Every structure is written in structure tokens, then in C-alpha cells.
Amino acid sequence: MGLFNQPMKLTVRGEYALRALLVLGRDYLEDDSVVRIQAISEQQNIPKRFLEQILNDLKSAGIVESKRGVAGDIVCAAAATNHAG
Numbered sequence: 267m268g269l270f271n272q273p274m275k276l277t278v279r280g281e282y283a284l285r286a287l288l289v290l291g292r293d294y295l296e297d298d299s300v301v302r303i304q305a306i307s308e309q310q311n312i313p314k315r316f317l318e319q320i321l322n323d324l325k326s327a328g329i330v331e332s333k334r335g336v337a338g339d340i341v342c343a344a345a346a347t348n349h350a351g
Contacts, residue, residue, distance in 0.1 A: 284318050285310045292331065300333070 276284070286306050303321065307314040324330045336343050 279316075279320060282312045282317065283324060283349070285312065286317060286320060287324070287329070 289309060290301055290307050303314060303317055306312065307317050312320075321330060321332065325332050
């Protein structure tokens with residue numbers, strides 16, 4: 267079997283990061299670029315504290331931007347910068 271015929275293995279942290287990014291991307295496309303951490307946590311059944319850590323790592327990598335709000339709002343980095351090219 268070749269390399270690409272193997273099932274992809276993700277850590278729980280990696281899976282949660284991808285799920286959060288999918289929510290952010292979907293909401294960005296629907297013209298609602300601000301998403302509350304609590305909403306992602308509840309929608310994707312991700313523990314809020316763990317999600318906050320993951321999103322902080324994504325912020326450090328420049329993948330997402332965050333806005334300080336009462337509810338801990340976050341916004342896709344793509345909304346502010348075109349990463350496509």
C-alpha cells in the first residue's frame with residue numbers, strides 16, 4: 267500500500283481545530299464572519315477551555331484573528347487578509 271492509501275490519523279486536538287475552522291469558514295462565506303467561541307463549542311461538542319487553547323494556537327499561527335468581546339468573539343483571518351495569493 268502506498269502512502270496515500272493509508273487512513274489519515276488526526277489527534278483529537280487536530281480534529282477539533284479542523285472542525286472549528288470549518289465552522290468559521292462556513293460562517294465567513296455566509297457573510298457572518300464573527301463567531302462566538304461558545305457557539306462553536308456547543309455546535310461541535312468541543313470543550314470550551316480546550317477550544318480556547320486551540321484557537322489561541324491558530325491565532326499565533328495567523329490563521330484566525332480574535333476580537334476581545336464579552337462572549338469571546340473570534341473572526342476568520344481571511345476576513346482581514348487575502349491568504350489565497
